[in-house]
Amino acid sequence: xxxxxxxxxRESAWREMAKQVAHEIKNPLxxxxxGLQLLEKSWKDKDPKFDAKFERFSKSFVEQIESLSSIAxxxxxxxxxxxxxxxxxxVIELLTQAVTIFKQMDNVTIHFNxxxxxxxxxxxxxxxxxxxxxxxKNAIEAMPPSRPGIIDIDYSIEGRSILINVRDNGNxxxxxxxxxxxxxxxxxxxxxxxxxxxxxxxxxENAGGKVWFETVLEKGTVFHLNLPQAQA
Ligand code: ADP
Ligand code: MG
Numbered sequence: 001x002x003x004x005x006x007x008x009x010r011e012s013a014w015r016e017m018a019k020q021v022a023h024e025i026k027n028p029l030x031x032x033x034x035g036l037q038l039l040e041k042s043w044k045d046k047d048p049k050f051d052a053k054f055e056r057f058s059k060s061f062v063e064q065i066e067s068l069s070s071i072a073x074x075x076x077x078x079x080x081x082x083x084x085x086x087x088x089x090x091v092i093e094l095l096t097q098a099v100t101i102f103k104q105m106d107n108v109t110i111h112f113n114x115x116x117x118x119x120x121x122x123x124x125x126x127x128x129x130x131x132x133x134x135x136x137k138n139a140i141e142a143m144p145p146s147r148p149g150i151i152d153i154d155y156s157i158e159g160r161s162i163l164i165n166v167r168d169n170g171n172x173x174x175x176x177x178x179x180x181x182x183x184x185x186x187x188x189x190x191x192x193x194x195x196x197x198x199x200x201x202x203x204x205e206n207a208g209g210k211v212w213f214e215t216v217l218e219k220g221t222v223f224h225l226n227l228p229q230a231q232a
Pocket of ligand 1: 134138139142168170171172173181182186187188189191192193194195196197198221
């Protein structure tokens with residue numbers, strides 16, 4: 001049946017995902033282990049360059065550990081997907097909550113005029129919040145240091161759906177990468193997980209919606225989310 005087919009597709013997607021995540025976890029472990037062994041040896045040998053080595057290594061250790069930790073949290077978000085808790089919720093309220101947190105960062109200005117009216121959709125609350133967080137985080141990470149970062153969020157009601165636009169003035173996405181960004185594990189960042197947008201796509205589709213983007217190099221990117229209204 002169609003639902004059995006959907007389930008087996010989901011299972012093979014899971015297996016693929018698990019394989020890739022295992023790979024991503026193994027990657028930083030090798031340099032961590034080698035680095036610690038090297039430091040231990042240099043400490044025992046009373047190497048005069050030990051202090052400098054230690055400083056250099058410890059910084060990269062922290063980066064590797066941070067990358068492991070974000071793989072773990074993004075994967076556990078993914079792993080929760082089969083038993084999602086779908087409920088009626090106000091997408092405006094949730095978006096406002098995400099924006100409020102990111103507004104506290106001082107390298108970016110976020111424009112968002114939240115409407116008075118709620119817009120009810122059916123979604124998993126945690127998933128959707130994480131989805132907005134991922135989009136905002138990506139927008140901030142796309143900002144070049146040379147100009148002030150601006151994120152513009154607006155929305156419009158289109159029939160029985162809401163269209164939400166999250167626009168940044170970041171670097172944009174090079175043409176050859178545009179078909180890849182929603183793939184799990186695709187990243188251009190040295191300590192990225194590549195799971196953020198895969199998660200965004202999954203959580204929006206779980207809520208019956210669609211996500212797509214437009215981008216212009218050196219000008220910025222806009223992510224569009226279309227989410228259907230909950231039935232009365
Ligand atoms: P990560 O952020 O860990 O790299 P994502 O799945 O969130 O993983 O994003 C995948 C890739 O898509 C990023 O590495 C980046 O190259 C690109 N990307 C995502 N959002 C944006 C954006 N707003 N502007 C430019 N590039 C982006
Ligand atoms: Mg990301």
